Structure formats: structure tokens, C-alpha cells
Amino acid sequence: MASSEEDGSGNGSVEEKENGKKRSLGALATAWLIFYNIAMTAGWLVLGIAMARFYIQRGTHRGLFRSVQKILKFFQTFALLEVVHCAVVHTSVLVTGVQVSSRIFMVWFIAHSIKQIQNEESVILFLVVWTVTEITRYSFYTFNLLNHLPYFIKWARYNFFIILYPAGVAGELLTIYAALPYVKKTGMYSLRLPNKYNVSFDYYYFLIIVMFSYIPLFPQLYLHMLRQRRKVLHGEVIVEKDD
Numbered sequence: 001m002a003s004s005e006e007d008g009s010g011n012g013s014v015e016e017k018e019n020g021k022k023r024s025l026g027a028l029a030t031a032w033l034i035f036y037n038i039a040m041t042a043g044w045l046v047l048g049i050a051m052a053r054f055y056i057q058r059g060t061h062r063g064l065f066r067s068v069q070k071i072l073k074f075f076q077t078f079a080l081l082e083v084v085h086c087a088v089v090h091t092s093v094l095v096t097g098v099q100v101s102s103r104i105f106m107v108w109f110i111a112h113s114i115k116q117i118q119n120e121e122s123v124i125l126f127l128v129v130w131t132v133t134e135i136t137r138y139s140f141y142t143f144n145l146l147n148h149l150p151y152f153i154k155w156a157r158y159n160f161f162i163i164l165y166p167a168g169v170a171g172e173l174l175t176i177y178a179a180l181p182y183v184k185k186t187g188m189y190s191l192r193l194p195n196k197y198n199v200s201f202d203y204y205y206f207l208i209i210v211m212f213s214y215i216p217l218f219p220q221l222y223l224h225m226l227r228q229r230r231k232v233l234h235g236e237v238i239v240e241k242d243d
């Protein structure tokens with residue numbers, strides 16, 4: 001088992017693959033990505049430590065979301081930059097866009113907006129899953145950019161998701177499900193006719209549609225990660241369609 005990987009250009013920039021060819025990432029882009037990935041690894045580590053401390057000190061998950069929400073909101077919202085990064089790294093805008101938007105939606109339009117569900121166990125489930133995933137993922141990118149990638153981080157990046165992805169999705173779906181009665185009762189974020197715009201919108205049914213949208217979308221994200229796993233861990237050459 002190799003302890004590290006060395007395949008960078010070694011000239012202050014990092015080479016990325018595009019359509020089987022190598023494309024050079026400029027020094028500025030490399031420096032920015034190293035900074036971004038270190039900041040994100042640190043942010044999610046701080047979140048993980050804050051959650052562990054809260055649970056050890058209080059012995060309950062009640063109030064945990066409230067106590068860590070600022071860190072979560074900051075770093076998860078910061079991840080919107082990943083859609084911009086697609087212009088320079090070899091990754092899909094579509095896959096990244098779905099992944100990031102579903103997380104932003106969970107943080108701001110579910111957990112932040114509906115205080116009544118913040119103490120659900122399912123919230124803790126997706127928080128723990130996201131935290132483990134992101135510490136692994138961002139440290140993977142950081143070490144990769146520095147051309148010193150410990151094998152166990154690479155292994156963790158492309159194996160943990162097999163369990164964590166379904167667990168995270170379960171946490172998210174159960175949380176949205178728990179929010180439904182409150183949303184129905186209050187009519188929050190809904191627009192009823194008649195109104196001056198002459199449009200109606202029902203957040204309750206929107207949430208049901210979001211839940212059903214996991215059925216076609218999640219398997220595609222999961223299969224994408226399985227393909228990445230085969231490519232990175234087993235060296236398979238995979239030809240992917242453009243977005």
C-alpha cells in the first residue's frame with residue numbers, strides 16, 4: 001500500500017485531466033484551491049469538534065443544531081463556490097450543482113426556517129454524515145493539490161460514501177418529512193390566490209416534489225461516485241458524456 005502519491009507537475013501548478021488530455025491549473029488557481037480546501041477542512045473540523053463537545057457536555061442532541069448552526073451555515077454556503085470551481089477543476093457542473101443546491105436548501109429552507117424540527121434525530125444524522133464526508137473530501141483535495149496524498153485519505157474519500165451517502169439522504173428525507181405537518185399547518189412560504197401576481201405556490205407540495213426528486217437524482221449521484229471510485233482506486237478509464 002503506497003503511503004503517498006506523486007504525480008503533479010512540480011512547477012507551482014497542478015495538472016488536471018480533460019477528455020483524456022492533461023490541462024494545467026495555473027499557479028493562482030492552485031493557490032486559491034489550496035486555501036479554499038484548507039479553510040473548508042478546518043471549518044468542518046471545527047463543526048465536528050463543536051458537535052462532539054456539545055454532546056459530551058450535555059449528553060443530549062437537543063439544542064445541538066442551534067449551537068452549531070452559524071458554523072454550518074457559513075461553511076455550507078461558502079461551498080457555493082464549488083459551482084464556480086467547475087470552470088477550473090475536472091468536475092461536472094450538473095453533479096456539483098445538484099449536490100450543493102440540495103445542501104443549501106436543507107440548511108436554509110428546512111433546518112434554519114423550521115425551528116420545530118431542529119431537534120429531530122434525523123438532523124443530527126445528516127449533520128454527522130456531512131461532517132465526516134466533508135472533512136475527508138476537502139482533506140483529499142488539499143493533499144492531492146500538494147502532491148502528497150496519503151493512501152488512507154484517498155481510500156476514505158472513495159469508500160466512506162458507500163455508506164454515508166444513503167445515510168445522509170435518509171437523514172435529509174426524514175427531516176423534510178418531519179417538517180411537512182408544520183409547513184401544512186402554517187402555510188409558510190406559500191402564496192395563495194387571489195394575489196396581485198396571480199400565481200399560487202404551495203411550499204408543502206413543493207417539499208413533496210423535492211422528496212420525490214431524490215428518486216431519480218440520488219442514484220445518478222451515487223453512480224457518479226461509484227464511477228469516480230473505479231477510476232481513482234482501480235485506474236479504470238471512464239468516458240463520460242459532457243454536461
Ligand SMILES: CCCCCCCCCCCCC[C@@H](O)CC(=O)SCCNC(=O)CCNC(=O)[C@H](O)C(C)(C)COP(=O)(O)OP(=O)(O)OC[C@H]1O[C@@H](n2cnc3c(N)ncnc32)[C@H](O)[C@@H]1OP(=O)(O)O
Nearest residue numbers: 017089090091095096102105133141161164165168217228
Ligand atoms: C432547490 C431545491 C433543490 C432540491 C434538490 C433535491 C435533489 C436531491 C438529490 C440530491 C441528494 C444529495 C444528498 C446529499 O446532500 C447527501 C450527502 O452528501 S450525504 C454525504 C455523503 N456524500 C458523499 O460522499 C458524496 C459527496 N458528493 C460528492 O463528492 C460529489 O459528487 C461532488 C461534490 C460533486 C464531487 O464529485 P466530483 O465528480 O467532483 O468528484 P471528485 O471529488 O472525484 O473530483 C473530480 C476532480 O475534480 C477535482 N476537484 C474537485 N473539487 C476540487 C477542489 N475543491 N479542489 C481541488 N480539486 C478539486 C478532483 O481533484 C478531481 O480531479 P481529477 O479527476 O483530475 O483527479
